[in-house]
Amino acid sequence: MLLDLRHLSKSFDTAEGVVRVLNDVSLTLAAGQSLALTGESGAGKSTLLHLVAGLERADAGQILINGQDLTGLDDAGLAQIRRKSIGLVFQQFNLIPALTIAENLAFQARLAGRHDPSWIAHLSRTLGLEPLLARYPEEISGGQQQRVAVGRALALKPDLILADEPTGNLDEENAQIVLALFLDLLAESGAGLLMVTHSARIAAQLGAQQHLQRGTIAP
Amino acid sequence: MNAKLAFLLCLTFCAHPLFAQGFAGMGQAVEGFAQVDRTNKLVFPQDHGAHPAYRIEWWYLTANLRDEEGQDLGVQWTVFRNATRPADGPQEAWDDGQIWLGHAAVTWADRHVHAERYARGATGQAGADLRENQLRVWMDDWQLQSLDMAPGSDPLAEISLTARGADFAYDLTLAATGPLVLHGEAGFSIKSESAQASYYFSQPFFEVEGTISLTDGVHKVTGHAWLDREWSSQPLAADQSGWDWVSLHFDTGEKLMGFALRSTDGSRFTSATWIEADGTPTAYGNGALRMTPMELHEVAGRSVPVGWNIQLPARGLDITTTALNPDAWMAGSIPYWEGPIRATGSHRAQGYLEMTGY
Amino acid sequence: MRGDAIAATLAAVLGHWRRHPMQLFALIAGLALATALWSGVQALNAEARSSYARAAGLLGQDQFDRILRTDGRPMDIAVFRTLRQSGYLVSPVIEGRLGSGPNALRLLGIDPLTLPVPALPETLQDGTLNVNDFLLEGRVLMSEATLARGLPPDLTPSVESRLMAATLDPNLATGLVIGDVATIARFLGHDGATALIAAAQQPLGLPPITDWIALRDEVVLQRAETSGDLERLTDSFHLNLTAFGFLAFAVGLFITHATIGLAFEQRRATIRSLRAMGVPLRPLILLLAGELGLLALVAGGLGLALGYGLAASLLPEVSASLQGLYGADIDSTLGFDPIWAVTALAMSLGGALIAGASALWRMAQLPILQSATPNAWGRASAQLRRLQGGIGVALLGLALGVALFGQGLILGFAGLAALLLGSALILPVFLATVLRIIANQTRDAYVHWIFADMRLSLPALSLSLMALLLALSTNIGVSTMVGSFRDTFTGWLDQRLASEMYLTTATPEQAAAVTAFLEPRVAAILPFALIETRFGGLPAQLHGLIDHATYRDHWPFLEAADQAWSDMATGQGVVINEQLARRDGYRLGDLFAVTPNLTLPILGIYSDYGNPEGQAIIGLSLFQSLFPDTPILRFALRTDPNRVTELAAEITAATGLSPQSMINQTAVKDISLRVFEQTFQVTYALNALTLGVAGFAIFTSLLTLSDMRLVQIAPIWAAGQRRRILAGTEMLRILAFALFCSLFALPVGFALAHFLLAIINVEAFGWRLPMSVFPTDLLKLGAMALCAAGISAIWPAWKLARLSPHRLLGLFAHER
Structure with missing residues (x-):
């Protein structure tokens, strides 16, 4: 099993007191499969994603990626999993301002020591990024930026891609184009995808859906 | 001439803006100076020179002159010597215990210019020198100097007199046409009831010619002059507030010296010397001379009696004086009035008037 | 509204x-x-x-002309008397120093009887001090500060009691004592006037006082001026x-x-x-x-x-x-x-x-x-950067022009300013180039990012980096100058003060007694004499020295004819110091007027560091024939350096010469170096301050940038880099910047030192110094710069390391 979440719980201290964001959540995702995680705002979708990415720690429960339990790992271990096994696509600010588009695309792959120039060339061709390679992130549009973000996550050839509303900042048309490219290339790379979205239409295009409601998986 | 004695002391030590705080030793007799003595006789030519053993001394010359245009004018030339300590004290390069003061002025009816100088004797900036009958009294380039170089001659027989200020200079030649006049008892001049005295003699018989330079040109002048010489060591009485002094050349060739010393209680001490045309003096003690203010004039913010009635009944003298220039104010470090006058009445005269303490 | x-x-x-x-x-x-x-x-x-x-x-120096002796020596009272008797209104002034040590007093004697009233001290004008006390009782004036700091230790009891009884005048400078000319002459033990003050308006009918002076070689007129020699x-x-x-x-x-x-x-x-x-x-x-x-x-x-x-x-x-x-x-x-x-x-x-x-x-x-877009602020346009670089290059060119052809103090400072400003302007261009080269050479993605990111943050940081560069260059320049000065100065002192001991006797009789005593006891007695004078109207000293190997072999000539010293000692010429040569444009072989009546060829020019005045040396016998009234009272002794202290005690015991009149060479060097060190204390202090300010500039830049940094860092963190490493990287970035700045500051600092030593120093002090480089000082400075930068980066880096993932995640999405 690529991803196996068991009884995850997570609370935050807020000004209004302790808020339980995730409550005993369990789900699985097989290699090469895609899963959409839907839910209302504040349902805990992003938190779940952040826990899987090792960006935050769960209060209780286990996260197994390819059988390896994240909950026992230290900061360095988590960073390594993230670097080597996980591609992340966020709603905004995915890119590194200091680097060109070409450098951004290759960055994580090189960091992980898995730089495959022909695969990246393929990605940038497919994503229509070739004319933009020498530019800096702030010089291209939001839709282009998200394509780069998708390309960068795939460039790593990770086992798992975690995406948090990757098209949330785009208009409908652009969103559809980016999503289509994403799913095509995902299939090509063989990576699994866990995507957080509040759009039922997007969720419908993925292999499976789960609905989160007030911190628990809806039946 | 007690008046000038007091004047000098005060001038030197109270008057200069520097000295305005008064002289601490003023009220006390200072030990170590030579004292005036009735039994001493004046000896000439020696007594023309300086007497450093005495505390104060002056050469005081006033002249009534007329310029080439017939305008009357007066000239004043004064050098005072003041000892700050007895003469046997240390003689240093900058301090020999002698401080000198000079005043010079020229007064027309419509113009009055004057200058003031100070000097320390040690530097030779001022002094009085008598060598082989040659007298030289100087303050900077101001000089009173014997011209008759013949051995044994009278140092005052013929003298040159120069002075210079910011806006005037004069160069006069004076020739004596009469003898020296000794005031009081053969030069021992009693000045008050309390036995203060000085040595006092005059040469009132000078005929003058020379030039006076002003910023607008040079004027030739002629006329009469009067030299006073006096020295003493006795300090001023505490109750004296000022004095009025006069010297007169009568048309008859006779002359008069007189003064009135004003006390704070309103009383006056007067003294006079009547001088015959041949120089024979007669001294008159306190009360013989009467001086009455007749005409007040505003000058330098003060009210000064520039016109006087002067009576000496013993000589049938009853005259009224008027100032050539009522604004003859000596606005130096101590301000006073000094200028040429004319007199009419029982006698006609020219002369000089000095008034202090107004 | x-x-x-x-x-x-x-x-x-x-x-x-x-x-x-x-x-x-x-x-x-x-x-x-x-x-x-x-x-x-x-x-x-x-x-x-x-x-x-x-x-x-x-003194009314700003209103009244002064008459001085041409040779700067005290003036006989006869000059004053002659002028007064010629009708001119002049007033004598006596000046001198009293006592030794840091509390030595400057004495000023005036003559209130002749001094123009506006020139009188206010205390006398307003009657705070009774002039009778001043004139007759020897009362003096000084400020409370002078009294409070203490009087010099070596005063006679009578002088000390006079000074203790001084009237306090708040307007007087510390260390200044004013008294009547007679009082001050008594204190100083000599009568000659230093100067005569001439009244602004002279009496009617006299020729101008300048005519009188023009007829006399021995006196000169110094015009009233608001600024004196000082x-x-x-x-x-x-x-x-x-x-x-x-x-x-x-x-x-x-x-x-x-x-x-x-x-x-x-x-x-x-x-x-x-x-x-x-x-x-x-x-x-x-x-x-x-x-x-x-x-x-x-x-x-x-x-x-x-x-x-x-x-x-x-x-x-x-x-x-x-x-x-x-x-x-x-x-x-x-x-x-x-x-x-x-x-x-x-x-x-x-x-x-x-x-x-x-x-x-x-x-x-x-x-x-x-x-x-906050980012737009961070990225200056390439065009602007080119313009900035162009201006910087132009300014550097200007500085180079000044360095090659410029003369004059103002131009020197202008060149210096152009150098610093130009360097500051091209610094970002320089750093951008260096960072691009390094980034392009790097294979490692993370290291590549570090340099690319540094380049991106350059515009935001460049102002504080310029500040650091200025502070560093100034530090390098000034410390190089100070170091060069110290180096040259100590070497020069060794040469110039080759004799082991120096004595000053009070009278010719004492001089004879001391030399008689020393004759069998030391290797050599080298008599010398000096007078204060004026060359070209400015204060100077004229020395008379003899021929001796001590001088022949050690005298620090910059340029000299063959046999310069021996020929000079036999009266065939004169040697002058660098200051005098530069001031009046003398070269070797030129004729030099030692006195108005004596002109000699210049046989040598020697370095004379630390001396603000001109100096000339002639043979002692010539000196004696020119100034027969100046006795030879000073002696340099050659002897065993270890015996100097002993010898001094023996001299005192045998001749009564006071220990203060004997100086051993080490003491002279100590005094000279101490004076010198103090001179640059202020410079050191300001240097440290500017470095501190530059450090603070970096600190504030980093703090204000820290929010914007998150945008740069969050994706890296999300891509699998740990916060601790990112924080460490932040620190390293700043240290790297400081290092690059320090490297860039090196040539700028040396150029600055060149300006200071070869242009400004020559103009300001009259001598040129060879430049020495002090690697340890530079290393120390570099370390200091890195420390300042490091310290300034600690707080922002620490903040980053402790940053909650929440803040970072918040960037990516508004939704939890």
Whole structure:
């Protein structure tokens, strides 16, 4: 099993007191499969994603990626999993301002020591990024930026891609184009995808859906 | 001439803006100076020179002159010597215990210019020198100097007199046409009831010619002059507030010296010397001379009696004086009035008037 | 706008500072520091200048001409007498020094009987001191500070009691005693007048006093002047201080400019919204300008207080320097001048205006609907960068031109300014190039990112880096100068003061007794004589020395004819110091007027560091024939250096010569070096301050940038880099910047040192120094720069390491 979440719980201290964001959540995702995680705002979708990415720690429960339990790992271990096994696509600010588009695309792959120039060339061709390679992130549009973000996550050839509303900042048309490219290339790379979205239409295009409601998986 | 004695002391030590705080030793007799003595006789030519053993001394010359245009004018030339300590004290390069003061002025009816100088004797900036009958009294380039170089001659027989200020200079030649006049008892001049005295003699018989330079040109002048010489060591009485002094050349060739010393209680001490045309003096003690203010004039913010009635009944003298220039104010470090006058009445005269303490 | 609209707008605009208190602090601190350093230096200069003016005005030197002896020696009273008897109004002045040690007194004797009243001390004019006491009782005047610091130790009891009874005059400089000319002559033990003061208006009918002087070779007329020799001498020192003050002000403005720029950029969104809601542009700009003015006033007030404190704490060292270098007496207590305070506030306002003008202008030009991208601020356009680089290169060219062809103090400083400004301007270009090269050479993705990111943050940091560069270059330049000076100076002292011991006797009889005693006991007795004189109208010394191997072999000639020393000693020529040669343009072989009647060829020119005055040396026998009245009272002794202390004791026992009259060479060197060290104390202090300010500039830049840094860092973190490593990287970035700056500062600093040594020093002091490089000093400085940068980066890096993932994640999405 690529991803196996068991009884995850997570609370935050807020000004209004302790808020339980995730409550005993369990789900699985097989290699090469895609899963959409839907839910209302504040349902805990992003938190779940952040826990899987090792960006935050769960209060209780286990996260197994390819059988390896994240909950026992230290900061360095988590960073390594993230670097080597996980591609992340966020709603905004995915890119590194200091680097060109070409450098951004290759960055994580090189960091992980898995730089495959022909695969990246393929990605940038497919994503229509070739004319933009020498530019800096702030010089291209939001839709282009998200394509780069998708390309960068795939460039790593990770086992798992975690995406948090990757098209949330785009208009409908652009969103559809980016999503289509994403799913095509995902299939090509063989990576699994866990995507957080509040759009039922997007969720419908993925292999499976789960609905989160007030911190628990809806039946 | 007690008046000038007091004047000098005060001038030197109270008057200069520097000295305005008064002289601490003023009220006390200072030990170590030579004292005036009735039994001493004046000896000439020696007594023309300086007497450093005495505390104060002056050469005081006033002249009534007329310029080439017939305008009357007066000239004043004064050098005072003041000892700050007895003469046997240390003689240093900058301090020999002698401080000198000079005043010079020229007064027309419509113009009055004057200058003031100070000097320390040690530097030779001022002094009085008598060598082989040659007298030289100087303050900077101001000089009173014997011209008759013949051995044994009278140092005052013929003298040159120069002075210079910011806006005037004069160069006069004076020739004596009469003898020296000794005031009081053969030069021992009693000045008050309390036995203060000085040595006092005059040469009132000078005929003058020379030039006076002003910023607008040079004027030739002629006329009469009067030299006073006096020295003493006795300090001023505490109750004296000022004095009025006069010297007169009568048309008859006779002359008069007189003064009135004003006390704070309103009383006056007067003294006079009547001088015959041949120089024979007669001294008159306190009360013989009467001086009455007749005409007040505003000058330098003060009210000064520039016109006087002067009576000496013993000589049938009853005259009224008027100032050539009522604004003859000596606005130096101590301000006073000094200028040429004319007199009419029982006698006609020219002369000089000095008034202090107004 | 209506009142509540204004209030609402104000709240919206000013709210920024509540959310960014660190920015507010940086803005005020930057301006306050700039104002403090500038105004502090100005206060020091003003205090010194007013001391000179008091010294000059006191004697009426600023109103009255003075007559001096051509050779600078005391004037016989006969000159005074002659002038007075010629009718001229002149007044004698006697000057001299009394006592030894730091509390030595400067004595001034005046003649109140002849001195023009405006030249009299006020205490005498207003009657605080009775002139009779002054004239007849020997009462003197001095300031309370002089009395409070203590009298010199070696006074006779009678002089000491006179001084203790002095009347206090608050207007007098510390160390100055005024008395009657007779009183001061008594204290000094000699009668000659130093000068005669001539009244402004001379009596009617005299030829001009200049005619009288023109007929006499032995006297000269010194015109009334507001600045005496002293001010001329000390001008360069003050120019130095002013340059430092200005540099510090510039560094402070860098901080302010960066902060204001950032604050305005961050408020763009607010401003845009306000304008979109109908707030007109003009009141908005006025509001921002007013806010800036208010902040500037607050900062200026703080700076004023700081500057006053700085000046007050540096003043003793400045006084010591000026005293040591030029013998100028400066009060060591600081006065307060309202004009100075107003100027300082104006500087603060002006500084804020300069720093904020571009931000305000850009704000005024901003279209309402342009998107507010904070990043745009960070990336200066390539065009602007090229322009900046071009100006920098032009300025460096100008500096090079000055270095090659320039002469004169002002031009020297102008070249120096061009050098520093030009270097600062090309620094970002230099760094961008270096960073690009390194980034392109790197294979590792993370390291590549580090350098690429450094290059991206360059525009935001460049102002503080320029400040660091200026501080570092100045440090390198000045410490190289000081080090070169010390190096040359100690070497020169060894040569110049080759004799082991120096004695000064009081009378020819004592001189005879001492030499008779020493004859069998030392290797050589080298008699010498000197007089104070004037060459070319300026103060100078003339020495008479003999021929001896000590001089022949050691005298530090810069250039000399063959046998220069021997020929000079036999009266065939003269040797002069570098100062005199440079001042009056003498070259080897030129003829030099030793006295108005004697002209000799120049056989050699020697270095004479630390001496502000000209100096010439002739053979002792020639000296004696020229100045028969000047006895030979001074001797240099060659003997076993280890026996000097013993020998001194023996001389005292045998001849009664006081120990103070004997100086051993080590003591002379110590004294000389101490004077020198004190001179540069102020420089050191200001150096340290500018480095501190530069460190602070980096700190504030980093703090204000830290929010923006998150955007750069979050994706890296998300891509699998740990926060601790990222924080460490932040630190390293700053250290790398500091290192690059230090490297760049090296050539700039050396160029600066060249300016100081070869141009400014020559103009200001009259000598040129060879440049020595001190690697350990440079390493120390580099370490200091890295420390300053490192310290400034600790807090931002620590903040980053402790940053909650929440803050980072918040960037990626608004939803949890």
